Amino acid sequence: MTQQGAVGGDQTALHHGFVNLVTNDMKLAGIKSTTGVGIFSHQVNSQVPHSADDIKIINGIIADTVILGQFVPTSIGGAGAALFAGRTTLGDVKTITPCNLYSAPLPPGANVYASTANKRGADVHKEYLAHARELDRTLNNVPEGSVGPVEARLLSFGKGGIVAGLAMGAYGEFSHHVQILADFIAAKRAHDYVTSNTMPVHAAKNMFKQALLRKWGLFAHRGWAHLLLQRINRIGCAGHPVDAGDERSEAQMNRDHHHRHPDCGRA
Numbered sequence: 001m002t003q004q005g006a007v008g009g010d011q012t013a014l015h016h017g018f019v020n021l022v023t024n025d026m027k028l029a030g031i032k033s034t035t036g037v038g039i040f041s042h043q044v045n046s047q048v049p050h051s052a053d054d055i056k057i058i059n060g061i062i063a064d065t066v067i068l069g070q071f072v073p074t075s076i077g078g079a080g081a082a083l084f085a086g087r088t089t090l091g092d093v094k095t096i097t098p099c100n101l102y103s104a105p106l107p108p109g110a111n112v113y114a115s116t117a118n119k120r121g122a123d124v125h126k127e128y129l130a131h132a133r134e135l136d137r138t139l140n141n142v143p144e145g146s147v148g149p150v151e152a153r154l155l156s157f158g159k160g161g162i163v164a165g166l167a168m169g170a171y172g173e174f175s176h177h178v179q180i181l182a183d184f185i186a187a188k189r190a191h192d193y194v195t196s197n198t199m200p201v202h203a204a205k206n207m208f209k210q211a212l213l214r215k216w217g218l219f220a221h222r223g224w225a226h227l228l229l230q231r232i233n234r235i236g237c238a239g240h241p242v243d244a245g246d247e248r249s250e251a252q253m254n255r256d257h258h259h260r261h262p263d264c265g266r267a
Contacts, residue, residue: 010230014223015095018168019064021219022093022181025212029188032071036063036090040132043149044139060135060150061128063090063163069184076191078205080184083159083177090157091164091181092124098170113173121175124165128154172220174213182212 026033037059044060069084076085083089101116129151136148147155155161167175186209193204 010227011095011097014227015093017223018095018166018216018219019093021216022091022166023065025185025215026067029185030072030192031185031188032068034066034068036061036066039063039066039090040135040150040153043153044135060139061131061154064093064166065091066157067091067164067181072184072188076187078183078187080180080182080187083162083164083180084184087159088157089159089162089164090128090154091166091177092128094120094124094165094167094175096120096167096169102170113169113171117167117169117173117175117178120169121165121167121177124167125163128163168216168220170224172217172224174216174220178216179213182209182216185209186212 023033039062040060067084067089069087069089072081072085074081074085096116101120102112104116104119106112106115132151132154133142133148135150136142137144140148140150142148142151154163158164164177164181165175166178166181168178183205186205189208190201190204193199193208194201197204199207
């Protein structure tokens, strides 16, 4: 599954950076997570040639993060707990550049930024489902309309089989599932915080959630600004293009980036 808009090493770094940021904040809250490597390998490996060395081929589908919410009690309450607590959920991060998604027709009164991030986030589950069905057809000879082992495995995760679409927009906006994940992290931190403090749990949750969304929003704005500045440096100012000898090839930059940042699981 590919990101919308321009591609390149800097956007990959931004994507991985947000994955790491969310993972670290879950860890601070005592919420366990892991990568999606190996989750679907049993469903596809029997049909993959032994010579295959591409990690994405061997694994079939690799989620950016696997939220191990089964270790968190549903009693912490809130929208986040309703979606994530008591179960294991796959999550996939998507970054949206300023592209044609922002000019798509919207319902009257809809906010273009929130709607764009929500639509991109909602598309994640559809893409995962389509990819799972394609793997079943091509690797497991599952006929059209039947549920194969890859699709069944996918639907065993999340509430109602949903994959959380964690979309970060070009203007610092986030999809609905990002907001719900922030609620989940804040609720867990508040639940632990009030055991040794006199602050009401709802006040503690608001405190943690606001701090979390501010941090994530700042990361998004700084990340996109850095990406734009890097691209300006590559093409040069108007009338002063960068000399070919001063700039490495895109392929070389991608190779260097992936050497330093191994693929942590973009499906």
